[in-house]
Amino acid sequence: MSKVQSSATSSNSIARPLPDSIGNDSIVELDDVHLRLDSGAGPVNILRGVNLQVAAGERVGVVGPSGSGKSTMMMVMAGLERPSGGTVRVAGQELNRLDEDGLARFRRQHVGIVFQAFHLVPTMTALENVAIPLEFAGVADAFDRARIGLEQVGLGHRIHHYPGQLSGGEQQRTALARAFVTEPSLLLADEPTGNLDIDTGATIVKLLFDLAERRGTTLVLITHDPSLAARCDRTVRLADGRIADDGQAARRARLQAAGE
Numbered sequence: 643m644s645k646v647q648s649s650a651t652s653s654n655s656i657a658r659p660l661p662d663s664i665g666n667d668s669i670v671e672l673d674d675v676h677l678r679l680d681s682g683a684g685p686v687n688i689l690r691g692v693n694l695q696v697a698a699g700e701r702v703g704v705v706g707p708s709g710s711g712k713s714t715m716m717m718v719m720a721g722l723e724r725p726s727g728g729t730v731r732v733a734g735q736e737l738n739r740l741d742e743d744g745l746a747r748f749r750r751q752h753v754g755i756v757f758q759a760f761h762l763v764p765t766m767t768a769l770e771n772v773a774i775p776l777e778f779a780g781v782a783d784a785f786d787r788a789r790i791g792l793e794q795v796g797l798g799h800r801i802h803h804y805p806g807q808l809s810g811g812e813q814q815r816t817a818l819a820r821a822f823v824t825e826p827s828l829l830l831a832d833e834p835t836g837n838l839d840i841d842t843g844a845t846i847v848k849l850l851f852d853l854a855e856r857r858g859t860t861l862v863l864i865t866h867d868p869s870l871a872a873r874c875d876r877t878v879r880l881a882d883g884r885i886a887d888d889g890q891a892a893r894r895a896r897l898q899a900a901g902e
């Protein structure tokens with residue numbers, strides 16, 4: 643246990659400095675992105691010309707009705723789904739130009755993902771789950787760093803537990819630790835509080851924003867949770883495969899009101 647605690651105190655060494663302010667540089671640029679899939683029932687146009695820019699360090703909430711394309715847009719940003727048209731640029735890389743190996747490398751270097759259903763490997767302990775992306779990245783002290791990551795989400799006492807032995811909130815915290823442990827510049831989370839009770843959800847939201855702030859991480863969070871959306875710098879609304887509102891006007895109005 644003392645080893646865990648001493649590891650946790652050294653966690654500042656892997657933290658990045660906070661950005662002074664939200665810069666003008668876009669970390670995500672979607673330009674006229676289309677995604678069309680062929681299903682048994684015929685072709686479906688899921689994304690129909692999505693234009694979106696997210697600045698480095700920004701925290702963006704994504705809302706919209708079920709089926710509007712939120713998860714699909716997140717998969718496109720993560721390079722897990724290839725668009726059928728348009729341009730996707732993330733962290734300075736044009737994803738359309740990368741092959742599968744290039745995309746895997748891009749994800750390892752730049753993106754952390756929290757899936758809605760946690761996606762933990764059931765036969766691996768919490769520690770092993772969090773160490774996976776570090777091992778893929780060839781980090782020598784993967785298990786030490788994974789232990790620090792779990793300590794940061796308050797799970798230092800659960801590192802050898804399997805997902806089936808963890809509560810829903812603990813599994814979600816493990817998924818958060820796994821997404822943050824490689825210090826991604828962009829963290830994508832699909833309904834991070836969707837499966838949790840209100841109190842556990844509030845804990846996860848606080849953790850998410852604390853970890854992001856400590857490291858200057860850009861957050862794109864899909865959510866139906868108004869309290870989570872309210873903590874973001876702006877809220878992007880999707881409807882029917884398009885951006886219905888990019889949230890910039892509301893943000894400007896809020897900033898203006900705060901300045902008066």
Ligand SMILES: Nc1ncnc2c1ncn2[C@@H]1O[C@H](COP(=O)(O)OP(=O)(O)OP(=O)(O)O)[C@@H](O)[C@H]1O
Nearest residue numbers: 679680681686688707708709710711712713714715
């Ligand atoms: N593999 C697929 N084949 C055909 N249609 C698909 C496929 N994946 C998603 N869709 C359709 O694309 C649309 C958008 O799906 P998506 O999962 O992005 O929605 P969402 O906004 O995340 O919804 P929710 O809030 O319910 O999670 C839906 O109508 C869905 O049925």
Ligand SMILES: [Mg+2]
Nearest residue numbers: 712713714832
């Ligand atoms: Mg979804």
